Amino acid sequence: MTEEVGSDTLQRIVRATLTRIGELDTVTDSPDGLIVSGSQGRVRAWAQVAPGGELSALRIEGAHYTPSRRRLRLPAPVTWATYLILVTVWNILTVWTAADRAAWLGDMATLAGFYVIVEGCGAPAQQPRLLRRTVEAGAVAALASTWRLPDLPNGNGVLRLAGGLALLTGSLWLVVAARRHRWRAPLSRPLQFPLVGTWYVVQGGGRMLNHHAQVPEQRGALDLVALGTLGTRTRRGRDLGAYAAYGHPVHSPCDGRVISAANTVQDQKPGEIRYQPPYGNHVFLDTGREIIKLAHLRPGSVTVRTGDTIHAGQLLGEVGNTGNTTEPHLHIHAERDGLGLDLEFTGIPERLYRGRAIHT
Structure with missing residues (x-):
């Protein structure tokens, strides 16, 4: 807030900004915030104006502004959700088309590792309900392939089985280690949880x-x-x-x-x-x-x-x-x-x- 830093500090910030961007040209609004443009570059800013018209708060970014990449949208059908569902379907098809028991076990281990990462790292409840249930239904579809086991030969897909087990083991280790991680920097005493519900x-x-x-x-x-x-x-x-x-x-x-x-x-x-x-x-x-x-x-x-x-x-x-x-x-x-x-x-x-x- 401007009253907290004082007018001298505020003027020094403005002068430093002009040194970086050159002679002031325009101040425009954009989806990324206020863009202050000069002869040598642009910076983002945030400002609040009091009811009387005086500037009550100002913040200027320290780095030059470049348009945010996050605003480059992929076509609607090509989203991370689409890729997630495609990977799920591909894993299910792999299990259903396994040529022998060893390959089936390896593919199931790979699929299990995929679900460990998705459920363990993806915060499922944060996702849309339809997407969440669709991906979870894939596990049921994969398990249904067990009816094929009696008719499959033992096979020699040992490497495929070892690879699947390695992926599953690695996934479990990563998730468990991340969930149990501590910085070994304890609070002096526990806090009260600040929310109810x-x-x-x-x-x-x-x-x-x-x-x-x-x-x-x-x-x-x-x-x-x-x-x-x-x-x-x-x-x-x-x-x-x-x-x-x-x-x-x-x-x-x-x-x-x-x-x-x-x-x-x-x-x-x-x-x-x-x-x-x-x-x-x-x-x-x-x-x-x-x-x-x-x-x-x-x-x-x-x-x-x-x-x-x-x-x-x-x-x-x-x-x-x-x-x-x-x-x-x-x-x-x-x-x-x-x-x-x-x-x-x-x-x-x-x-x-x-x-x-x-x-x-």
Whole structure:
């Protein structure tokens, strides 16, 4: 916010930006955010204007802007879902056309390894219900091929069997290792879970299951979405209200002092990310031993301010879709000296990893 950094700092940021991009040309809106163009390049920016017309908040990206590749859409039929279904069908056909028992066993092991990866790494409840059930039905179709076994010769497909078993073993090892991963950086004490209801971890665990792992202070973070009555995260439609998580109350996981809070960043449109402050609306708490960060809150819902003393269980805000996010969810992580810690919550046993449902 401009009142927090001061006019001198704001002017210094603007001058540094002009040094990078050259003489100011235009400021235009785009799906990626505000684009500030100069004679020597472009940068993305985010700004808020107070009702009186004064600039109340400004953020300028440090790197030159290039159009996002994520906006290059494949034709509708050519999607990752299509590939997933095609791989499933190919595996099923391979099992059904196996020439001997050894080959059949090898193909079944390969198919099992495929399902271990899909179910263990893909956060199934995050996917559309029809796609999820279609892929799961493939397992039933493959198992039905066992009726062929009595008529198949023993064969000599030993290498095929060994390859399938190796793929299955490797898949199991990767998923188990990622789910059991710990950074060996414990919290000073367990937190209270900040949400009530049924919640699903869409990011969490080791590197293969958690895209936050590449950011040192976020490496132990969790992204949480709510599950609706049908066991998926959305109802029909693509508006914010279609997501079961949107608007759910977020409570403080600990006692602490608010060291940063934001409440005026606007929600993103689901499926898109415009340039904004990465945490969006947020509350950061200092416990005296670590920093707890809760992010992507709904605009206008944050109930605390910087400097407030907070108690565990106190209402902080509501789940929103602000900042670096494509759908409504709660981001939570703990850090100490710039490194993320392993999260632990009272009353929630075992590890927290992508694909786990939490009931509170």
